[in-house]
Amino acid sequence: MTPWSAKITKRFRTVPANARENDFYAPYNKLLYTLFPADSDYTVAPQTYSIIDSRGSVDFIIEFEVLLEDKPVLFLKIKEPAKINFKSAREEADNQMRKRMGDLAPVCPLDTLNGVSAFGTQLSFYTYDKQTRILPARIPPHPERETDTAPLNRWDCNILEDEGAQRFQDLFAEIKRKCEQL
Template sequence: MAPWPEKVTKRFSTIPPNARENDFYAPYNKLLYTLFPADSDYTVAPQSYSLLDSRDSVDFIIEFEVLLEDKPVFFVEIKEPRKMTLKSAREEADNQMRKRMGDLAPSCPLDTLNGVSAFGTRLAFYNYDKQTRILPSRISPDPERETDTAPLDRWDYDILEDEGSQRFQDLVAEIKTKCDRL
């Protein structure tokens, strides 16, 4: 398992096989509160909002926003891991990340807003540099051919593996360093 504190790895170990999206809320909440402690200037704020353009009659996006005082500096959106293999689910997750970055960036006190899209424990890292653009770059659909605008390999890190946990921890350290300079 990843180099996380025992309480965090224990919480992730409670996720059942064939887990649903909401099975990941408590583990990610525990992880984020470990990295952004409640007794600091940071607040981990679970958010839900409806997905207006969903094909489902009732669909909500659940995310965890990390706030410095009352300003967003980081967020994580969680999706059901089984859906990661669906091209349409990845495209929807990618579009949601880009829309949310556009919504949150004006309130972010940093020059870059970072976000993570998680299909279970698989992570895709996004950043919105207010001077340039959102990375990873958007892949435009080809009008003549089927195009995968959010390829599976975009979610190439696992939060429970060394490389994924290190990337996540490095990002958090970078965000905290930038916040300390404010």
Template sequence: MAPWPPKVTKRFSTVPANARENDFYGPYNKLLYTLFPPDSDYTVAPQSHAVLTSHDSVDFVIEFEVLLEDKPVFFLEIKEPRKLAFESAREGADNQMRKRMRDLAPACPLDTLNGVSAFGTQLSFYTYDNQRRLLPARISPHPDIETDTAPLDRWDCNILEDEGAQRFKDLVEEIKRKCDEL
């Protein structure tokens, strides 16, 4: 049995083999609206943020924020799948997730803000609690030895496979349960 409804699976199946980041916007939008329906108190809100890249040019980060009424309770950032192999791309994605966690956490009504970094369909899960603990823990660079500060194994599951889909669904259910308790 497929881990997602046929309409979601079909949308992911339209992603080309040599996919770019924006090829995943539609599939993830469909998935998030399936999990957080538009007739609920949740809103899936695409956001864009300008960032200065290491090349002194402006780049944009696109993310999907899930809001309960007008407060963030979850977000998802998407990156180009082929860049997962690059240590610098993973480091950049990890840094962006940490910055967004710190920015959004004060407005989150829950005791924990959750976020997901996606390189295509490969996922890494992040949490930031009200004691300002952010997981996964940051790996500090060594002063003399090159250090992989965002190891490949952090993106350890695939949204289209049973284990990844279940982890994602469990997270969404936990978020919804906590929201219902507010």
């Protein structure tokens, strides 16, 4: 049994073997619009903003925000799948998620803002609320030893497999339920 409709899995199958980050924009866009239809109170809004990295070059971050009317309730950041094996790429993705949660949480109408970090189809789920702040908890670097502050096992499920699809579907069901109570 496939966890998604044939149209969604077909779109993900179009992603080439040596995929880049932007190869996943269309499949995730289709998935998000399926879960949060355009004719509802939700809008899937692709966002882009630039960052200057330590080498002085400009890089762009692309994310999808799901808005209830004009307020964020979920966001998804996509990274190139091959980079999941690089500790520095995972740490960068983790830091970007935490920074973005801090930016969006004050305007989120829900008690919890959810975010998903995706390296291709591998997912890590983040939450921000007033009680616990951001989960998963930050792993602080050790002052003298090398520390993996964003371990590989944090991206512990695949959107195209049953467990990952179920976790994603449970997340959107919870968001919709909370939004209906506003």
